[in-house]
Structure formats: structure tokens, C-alpha cells
Amino acid sequence: MGRGVQGTDGGAHDGDLEELRAVSPRKIQELYQACATGGLAEVPAIIRSALEQPSQIRLDVAVLGEAGSGKSALVNALRGVGCGEPGAAPTGVTATTRKATAYAHPTVPGLYLWDLPGVGVTEEDVGRLDLSRYDFFLLTASERYRHAQSRLARAISAAGKRFFFVRTKVDVDAQPGPEPSPVEEIRSSCVDALQKDGVGSPRVFLVSSLLREAYDLPALRAALESDAPALKREALEKAIPVALSRLVRRTSKALMKDVWGKTLKSCLYCAEKPGPDVATSLADTILAFSIELGLDEESLAQVAKATGKPAGLLQAEIRSPWVKRPDPEQVLKLITKPVPFSSRMWSLLPYWGRGAEGQPEISLEATYRVLTRALAEMTEDAERMLHRAYAKE
Secondary structure (H helix, E strand, O other): OOOOOOOOOOOOOOOOOHHHHHOOHHHHHHHHHHHOOOOHHHHHHHHHHHHHOHHHOOEEEEEEOOOOOOHHHHHHHHHOOOOOOOOOOOOOOOOOOOOOEEEEOOOOOOEEEEEOOOOOOOHHHHHOOOHHHOOEEEEEEOOOOOHHHHHHHHHHHHOOOOEEEEEOOHHHHOOOOOOOOOHHHHHHHHHHHHHHOOOOOOOEEEOOOOOOOOOOHHHHHHHHHHHHHHHHHHHHHHHHHHHHHHHHHHHHHHHHHHHHHHHHHHHHHOOOOOOHHHHHHHHHHHHHHHHHOOOOHHHHHHHHHHHOOOHHHHHOOOOOOOOOOOOHHHHHHHHEEOOOHHHHHHHHOOOOOOOOOOOOEEOHHHHHHHHHHHHHHHHHHHHHHHHHHOOOO
């Protein structure tokens, strides 16, 4: 088997991983596919490259709010597309967005604005949202901050995500007249309401999709463009632990498929008399597991270099005694059956017992147990070591 384990993944996540609630599955799959063709020791270098070149990372920004809050018009305004033009999100006085639709940003590679259907005002409506699909949010409101926005803001924060609050159609409330402009009053009201909902430093933008160069629409457009690299890195960093777990377990599963064949081959080869060759072969197989899972010294050095963590710190997470090539004699003891009592007794009888000296036999069950136990222990070590490599100190 080569250093890389080839193949594709069906998209299901291995294990019950709490991190999935705060991470876009699309982001996990993106990172997973980028790393799947390399050995586990090569994964950190691939991740580092992605973090250093965020233009290659996808960022999914959901535009979220009640029906009629101007979400589709905002998507068009941010993309510089006029309503009714080719490629524009459909708009209207009634709800026009029936399903979530992605629109590529014209100037930021990999940034997609998702026009979502309008959200109802009840807790059940908000609870049905799958916020894990998106990396960032534009929470919209066309009127004063209400319970609907409050529920959405709290739901986004509870999912471990961040958002900009966008007060749309502000031109309706800021008509010129004898009174001072209420724009800053609107802004202050939104900030106060968001802070009461636990948003520490809310970023509020007051926009008009009709007057695209007025109010905060240029500032919102600039904020998305300037913050995109950091948002991409943040989304990718959240996906790393889950993707690492999937990569380790996928590699382990690929190795496990060969265990039964290697077990059967060893037992058939030594059906008559076990010799040192079979133990040496099994010891080499276990060592190959260690290399594939990135636990040998060379692999640890690669991981340490890519993540900036000391190799000794990573080595401390490796607990299985199987990681270093086991002694073939010890392996032989673990996989051989004891000589039956009757055979030993016959060997003691003169003449009749001549040549009947008992010979140890390789145990199919013991051989399989040794290989599966070694692989299971090293799988846990590999996952723990890689998570340590990316742990925040």
C-alpha cells in the first residue's frame, strides 16, 4: 500500500462529532477532499497551504431574514446586478425566494452569497434552520429590530457563527425633511438591541438597495471584501478537527480491509510449522500501519514542521507500544497456540512417542486480534496526535 489512500467518501461523517454543529459540512468536505489523496503526514502541509492562500477556500455567506426584508435585493446590490438583469436574484413585493440559491461574488473568488427563503417568526421556524451549512451570515431587517431578529441572532450565536446586521430599506425611514436624519438613531437602536441579545460588538450596516452608493452599502461591500480572507481562514480552522478525524478513520478503515487477508495468508503459510518468517512479516505489517497513520519519526517531523509544534509534544500523544516495530519473537508468542497436552504426553513415551513432539501452531484468531488491536490503538494515537498539532495553546 502506498503512502496515500485513494478513493472517495460518501459524505457521511465518522462518529458522533459535536463539532459538526458549528462547522459547515461543505467546508469539511472541501478540506477532506483536498487532503484525501495524500498520506496523513502530508495533511498538515496541505492545510497550511490552504490557510496561507485563502483565495482557494470557499466562503458561504447566507442572507437571512423574514420574508419581505429585502434579502434578494441586497444580494443583487452587493453583486452590482440590477433587478431583472441576467443572473439576478428574483425580487418582488411578495416572497419570491422558494429555495436557497447561491450567487457568486463578482470580485472575491470563492465567496458565495446565499439568498435564503424568508424565515417565520416562531421558535419552530428558527429551529428548522440548518445554520451549519453556512460560514457567515448577513442578518437582515427592513423595520425596527423585533423578536424575529432576536431569535435569529441568538440562533446564529448559539451555532458558533458570526454575522453582520443589515438594516435594509433605510431610505424609507430616512426621508429628508425638517427633522434631523434618524439614521444614527436607527443605528444606535439596532446596536443596543443586539447587545441585549448577547452580541458583544455588533457590526450594523444601514443600507438601501435602491440607492446603492448611499448610506452603508459601499461600506458593507468593502467589509465583505476585506474580511473575506479572515472569514475563510476562520471557517477552515473550525473544520480542521472534524476533517482530521474523518481522514484518520478513513485511512484506518482502508487498512482494516487488508487485515483479514493478511491474517489468513499468514496462517496458511505456516499451517505446518510456524517459523520466524511469519512473525517478521507481521511485525513489518504493523510497522506499515504506523507509517500510513503518520506515527513514525519521519512523519512526526513533517507534522511538526507544518504546524510549528515541537515533535516531542506530538510524540507524547502516542501511547501504543505497537508504533515502533515490534520484536518478531514477541509477536510469535502472541499468535501461537500452546502445544496440546496430549501431544506433549505422546512425545514423552519411548518408541511410540518418537517424532510426535508437539509443535506450536499459529492461531487464526490470535493473529487477527493482534493486527486489529495494533491498528485500533494506533488509529486513536494518530487522531489524538493530529488534534494536538492544531490545538490552541
